Amino acid sequence: MAGFGTSVGRPIYGRGPSPGLRFTVYALLSLTLMYLDQRARWSERLRYGMQAAAYPVQVAVHSPAAAWHWFTDSFSTRSTLRAQNLELRSQVNALQLGLLRQRALERENEQLRELRQALPPLVKKWLVAEVISVDSGTLRQRLIIDKGARDGVHINQPVVDGFGVMGQVAHVGPWSSEVILITDPEHALPVQITRTGLRTIAVGSGNADELLLTYLAANSDVRSGDELTSSGLGGIFPAGYPVGHITGVRREANQLLAQVRAEPQAKIDRAREVMLIEFDPANPAAPVKP
Amino acid sequence: MRSREHLLVILFTSIVALVLNILPLPQWLQVIRPAFLVLAVLYWSTMAPFVAGMALGFVGGLALDVFQGSLLGEHALVLAFLTYLALRLNLLMRAKPIFEQSLYVLVALIAYETLLWLIDGWTGRSLSNPLRWVHTLTGALIWPVVVGVLGRFHSSR
Numbered sequence: 001m002a003g004f005g006t007s008v009g010r011p012i013y014g015r016g017p018s019p020g021l022r023f024t025v026y027a028l029l030s031l032t033l034m035y036l037d038q039r040a041r042w043s044e045r046l047r048y049g050m051q052a053a054a055y056p057v058q059v060a061v062h063s064p065a066a067a068w069h070w071f072t073d074s075f076s077t078r079s080t081l082r083a084q085n086l087e088l089r090s091q092v093n094a095l096q097l098g099l100l101r102q103r104a105l106e107r108e109n110e111q112l113r114e115l116r117q118a119l120p121p122l123v124k125k126w127l128v129a130e131v132i133s134v135d136s137g138t139l140r141q142r143l144i145i146d147k148g149a150r151d152g153v154h155i156n157q158p159v160v161d162g163f164g165v166m167g168q169v170a171h172v173g174p175w176s177s178e179v180i181l182i183t184d185p186e187h188a189l190p191v192q193i194t195r196t197g198l199r200t201i202a203v204g205s206g207n208a209d210e211l212l213l214t215y216l217a218a219n220s221d222v223r224s225g226d227e228l229t230s231s232g233l234g235g236i237f238p239a240g241y242p243v244g245h246i247t248g249v250r251r252e253a254n255q256l257l258a259q260v261r262a263e264p265q266a267k268i269d270r271a272r273e274v275m276l277i278e279f280d281p282a283n284p285a286a287p288v289k290p
Numbered sequence: 291m292r293s294r295e296h297l298l299v300i301l302f303t304s305i306v307a308l309v310l311n312i313l314p315l316p317q318w319l320q321v322i323r324p325a326f327l328v329l330a331v332l333y334w335s336t337m338a339p340f341v342a343g344m345a346l347g348f349v350g351g352l353a354l355d356v357f358q359g360s361l362l363g364e365h366a367l368v369l370a371f372l373t374y375l376a377l378r379l380n381l382l383m384r385a386k387p388i389f390e391q392s393l394y395v396l397v398a399l400i401a402y403e404t405l406l407w408l409i410d411g412w413t414g415r416s417l418s419n420p421l422r423w424v425h426t427l428t429g430a431l432i433w434p435v436v437v438g439v440l441g442r443f444h445s446s447r
Contacts, residue, residue, distance in 0.1 A: 030363035034364060036362070140358070171359065
């Protein structure tokens with residue numbers, strides 16, 4: 001390292017330690033950081049602080065989009081508001097009907113199970129968070145949301161929208177957190193095919209509209225259109241939350257595994273608001289950490 | 291005095307580059323978006339090697355790690371390495387015409403992405419997605435623009 005480029009470099013860098021030495025120091029520093037981040041949970045604290053420092057910049061970067069949404073929201077015309085209102089009202093009616101039916105079913109279920117007292121609700125607490133930054137590359141599918149440890153967000157907390165499972169919290173800062181989406185290539189979600197009860201794992205593809213079911217045997221009973229729900233394994237999501245539906249199955253004679261693709265139910269790339277759920281561990285349906 | 295002014299300009303342009311780097315964009319734009327911060331760091335460490343040293347590369351890389359959620363220290367290591375090379379070879383590069391500089395930048399960006407790719411692989415995050423290499427080309431293509439814009443900030447060569 002010392003002999004490299006000496007004829008050019010030496011006379012100029014009279015001040016301070018030589019570039020080679022400085023680089024060695026920086027390299028050791030970053031290697032230590034990488035080691036800590038990879039091996040030890042300790043670096044989560046460091047990240048926590050840095051996430052706090054990064055928050056203002058993230059908000060600033062997001063502000064043009066936020067301003068645009070505010071602008072379109074506040075200047076939307078009477079007729080569009082009326083139309084929206086009508087639509088929402090009919091949605092509320094439909095949901096209320098569904099809720100009545102669900103209550104009846106829950107009661108019936110309780111009677112069937114002969115439970116003396118009503119179970120505590122599965123969802124103990126939920127929190128609406130706004131998306132302040134989207135990272136949707138082919139390698140990373142992440143969201144930054146505007147709720148953090150101060151609001152009670154914790155790591156591995158499930159994130160859903162009104163349609164299905166979106167992801168889980170990967171890093172928490174004081175005022176913001178990072179959500180890893182189910183479509184992130186580093187994310188794997190235990191799922192179940194509702195038609196057959198077959199359990200498997202859905203891995204993110206890197207595209208916001210695709211999941212890959214990479215561990216299904218070529219002779220497994222799966223076809224296009226099958227519904228996927230969370231299987232409740234893995235200890236993060238409870239069983240039965242909608243995840244998506246199968247869009248394509250390809251079987252090749254010389255391969256043991258089928259190539260199965262699915263489309264997520266949640267509006268992964270369009271959501272402006274997401275919901276963070278906390279489950280009541282007293283309910284038997286709540287996910288249990290293995 | 292001169293170098294303090296310089297330092298402010300360097301910090302300002304680097305922060306702008308960082309924002310451009312992390313601005314949320316549609317996916318296809320994200321693929322071709324050059325690594326603005328890397329280009330800015332390369333520019334300043336070749337053109338003003340006394341003021342912007344490896345510290346800029348290291349801190350900029352750490353910022354990228356935090357904002358992109360990658361392994362902490364990954365970008366910091368690679369950017370510190372790039373600034374090290376730039377500090378060593380800046381005289382060589384400065385004398386070249388802009389087209390040839392673009393070629394150097396292309397090589398530097400490919401080295402940058404290769405190192406990131408290797409670290410990703412070693413830490414179990416490897417994904418052979420060919421799209422991650424696209425930004426090296428666009429980065430080299432946009433280098434003359436970077437020189438044009440950043441060159442306005444410092445008149446003394």
